[in-house]
Amino acid sequence: MYQRRLHEVLQRIDNAAGDAGRPAPRLLAVSKRHSATAVAELAGAWARMQPQAIVALGENYVQEAVAKQSELNRQPALPAIEWHLIGHLQSNKAREAATAFDWVQTVDRPRLVDALARHRPTDRPPLNVLLQVNIDDESSKHGCAPDAVADLAAAIAAHPSLRLRGLMAIPTPHDDVERRRPAFARMHALFSELQAAHPSVDTLSMGMSDDLEVAIAEGATMVRVGTALFGARD
Numbered sequence: 001m002y003q004r005r006l007h008e009v010l011q012r013i014d015n016a017a018g019d020a021g022r023p024a025p026r027l028l029a030v031s032k033r034h035s036a037t038a039v040a041e042l043a044g045a046w047a048r049m050q051p052q053a054i055v056a057l058g059e060n061y062v063q064e065a066v067a068k069q070s071e072l073n074r075q076p077a078l079p080a081i082e083w084h085l086i087g088h089l090q091s092n093k094a095r096e097a098a099t100a101f102d103w104v105q106t107v108d109r110p111r112l113v114d115a116l117a118r119h120r121p122t123d124r125p126p127l128n129v130l131l132q133v134n135i136d137d138e139s140s141k142h143g144c145a146p147d148a149v150a151d152l153a154a155a156i157a158a159h160p161s162l163r164l165r166g167l168m169a170i171p172t173p174h175d176d177v178e179r180r181r182p183a184f185a186r187m188h189a190l191f192s193e194l195q196a197a198h199p200s201v202d203t204l205s206m207g208m209s210d211d212l213e214v215a216i217a218e219g220a221t222m223v224r225v226g227t228a229l230f231g232a233r234d
C-alpha cells in the first residue's frame, strides 16, 4: 500500500516539477497521528524505491515524535530518518525539540531562536531551521510577519548551533487550491530575497496533499505530504 501511494506522490511531484521546468522538490512525509508501525513500513518502502533519497518525516508534536522515535529505535533494519518539526513550538519545549529533531520548520520569534540555539547539543550538527511565515496575515495563526523575516534570519545566522535553511508557510486553506497560488508566489519572492542575503538558504517548504502542484509551480523546494501517503487521520 505504501509503495503504491509513494509512487503516486513521487509521480505527482515529478510531473508538477516537469510542467514548471523546475527541479523536483524534496518530499517530507507527514506522519502525525500515524503509528510507528505505519512509519516503519513507509520508511522501508521509500528507502527501497529511492535508495539515494533522504527519508524525511514531519511531526507536529514534540512528545508524539519522541515516543515514535523510541519505538522505531527498537525496529531492526530501519533506514536512517531525518526528523522535521512542523507544528507550533512552545518555548518550554525548545530543549526537547533541539535534541529530537534535525530540522525545526516553525521558528517564528526571537525567543525561540535563542532557546533552540542554547539547547542544541554540541555533539550534533547544527539544527536546520526554517522561518514560518504568516503569509496570509491571519491573526489566529502562528508564523512571523513577512517584514520580520530579515531580522529573524540574521538572528539565526548569528548562532553557530543553528543553520538557516529557508522558509515555510501554511497558506489559508481554500477549497479552490488556485486561490492559494498568490500566497505561494509571495513566499517565493520572500525566499529569493532571503537567498540573496544568506547563502545557506536552499529550502522553501510549502504545499501539502491537495495543493502540492500549485506550490511546486510557484517554486516549492520541499512539499509536506500526509494524507496522500498515510491515508486519512482520525
Ligand SMILES: *Cc1c(COP(=O)(O)O)cnc(C)c1O
Residues within 6 Å of the ligand: 030, 032, 060, 086, 087, 170, 208, 209, 210, 224, 225, 226, 227, 228
Ligand atoms: C498535517 C500537515 C501537513 C500534511 O497535510 P496533508 O493535507 O495531510 O498532506 C503539512 N504541513 C503541516 C504543517 C501539517 O500540519
